[in-house]
Amino acid sequence: MKVYLDADTDPGLIRARRVAVIGYGNQGRAQALNLRDSGVSVTVALPADSRRREKAADEGFDVMTSAEAAAGADLIVLLAADEDHGRIYAQEIEPNLRQGAALQFAHGLSIRFGLIAPRADLDVLLVAPKGPGTALRADYLAGSGLISLFAVAQDASGGAEALALSYAAAIGSGRVGILPTSFAEECEADLFNEQAVLWGAIPELIHAGFETLVAEGFSPEIAYFECLTEVKLLADLIYARGIAGMREAISNTAEFGALQGGRRIVTEETRAEMRRILAEVRAGAFTEKLLADARAGYPRLRASRADAASHPIEDVGRKLRNLKA
DSSP states (O other): OBBBGGGGSSSSHHTTTTTEEEOSSSHHHHHHHHHHHHHHHEEEOOTTTTHHHHHHHTTTTOOOEEHHHHTOSSEEEESOOOHHHHHHHIIIIIIOOOOOOOOEEESSHHTTTTTTOOTTTEEEEEESSSSSSSHHHHHHHHHHHOOEEEEEEEEEEHHHHHHHHHHHHTTGGTOEEEEOHHHHHHHHHHHHHHHHHHHHHHHHHHHHHHHHHTTTTTTTHHHIIIIHHHHHHHHHHHHHHHHHHHHHHHHHHHHHHHHHHHHHHHHHHHHHHHHHHHHHHHHHHHHHHHHHHTTSSHHHHHHHHHHHHHHHHHHHHHHHTTOOO
């Protein structure tokens, strides 16, 4: 796989564009700030009643509605919630976006599953930083960046790939690496990871370990340290060394424990369930459930948040984190 760096990009391409960032949340704020610091003309689009309008204005951006921003933009970067993309595009962006402009995403879901059907005259791009906006901004300010994936779904101008690379470099990714993908690959792999590994499985594993120890009479504080705090150590070691290198950095006792326990937890049944999750993602079943929950006012998400907030591990965590204050 070719890895693109700053030297492979033309910064003048994105600087010649009028960019409208739709949304000012985790990714929207970071990308807008990084773009501006790289010499790009940026406006921010938010609903008239958004609580984030004041923050964006205080940080020096012209703030307008998506319809107003689309009318004055050459490149629309859609960083609002995925489930709202279809409405925003159909009602506010498409009627106002000039011929030959470009539409960009940080996640492939809306194109992969047809939430948006872009006009034929538009370039359709993907630039997906592989990390949260807070890290994207912090790394940029530190002179580094986050790796980004990029893809082109529609190349009406003949220059869509070069524009995507220019944008990725402007948010800092050209300092470390910009990797090619497709909308489908990025979307499907990301949705799978969110459910089967990162945000789905790991927190559930932490809860289960904590509950097991506490139920057997261990103190909640010790259970917290063992099952949650040390996850950071693991993540840092894997990030720095890889999984094999991580094993070289831990004790023989810990490594032998991994040998004894790992495949008793992640069994063939677990792997089969992972394959079922991936099949559901590819078939669009997950996206249908996401949209249905959004239309109903997010009852499942709200219940899940409340359940997580009420778990005993949260009280223990607050007490232990306060010890550092």
